[in-house]
Amino acid sequence: MSDMSVASYSKTQIWLHWSIAALILIQFLAHDGMEHVWRAFRRGQEASPGDVPLAYLHVVIGLAVLVLAAWRLRLRATRGVPPVSGMEHPVLKPLAKATHFVIYALIFIVPLSGAAAWFVGVPGASLVHVLGKNILLYVVLLHTAGALVQHFVFKTDVLRRMLAFRQA
Numbered sequence: 001m002s003d004m005s006v007a008s009y010s011k012t013q014i015w016l017h018w019s020i021a022a023l024i025l026i027q028f029l030a031h032d033g034m035e036h037v038w039r040a041f042r043r044g045q046e047a048s049p050g051d052v053p054l055a056y057l058h059v060v061i062g063l064a065v066l067v068l069a070a071w072r073l074r075l076r077a078t079r080g081v082p083p084v085s086g087m088e089h090p091v092l093k094p095l096a097k098a099t100h101f102v103i104y105a106l107i108f109i110v111p112l113s114g115a116a117a118w119f120v121g122v123p124g125a126s127l128v129h130v131l132g133k134n135i136l137l138y139v140v141l142l143h144t145a146g147a148l149v150q151h152f153v154f155k156t157d158v159l160r161r162m163l164a165f166r167q168a
Helices: 011-029 032-043 051-079 092-120 125-152 158-163
Strands: none
Touching (some): 011 125, 032 051, 051 092, 092 125
């Protein structure tokens, strides 16, 4: 990830952040159709016709997450990110870096492993997908809690930087 820094996130960076977050939330909340189709497939059974469109929607959204994440990472590498606020506690800086690294890794690993399981039938890919999804849930919760603590307890601008666009 780039060490280049700019005064603020761009509109595109903010849009990508929240779009990816929304799509991941949809994936967490609306994955039943995929689970039912995958279970039927593994048992050699016919999937319920009502679940098949939901399974394909899950695949499409997962691929969209992958594409948007690649775009976001490219922007991060080419444009840079705002510097960390000087108001942050020193212990939180490495925790925030580690959390971001894990989130970025998982928003690539989870869709790629899902695609490997769905399209190619790679052994173990579905297990990686499910484990990655579960870890991602907890890391995103930690990320969200951190942003809220930064905003409400430490009174930093960390959350506001991703909520509002300011010209660089």
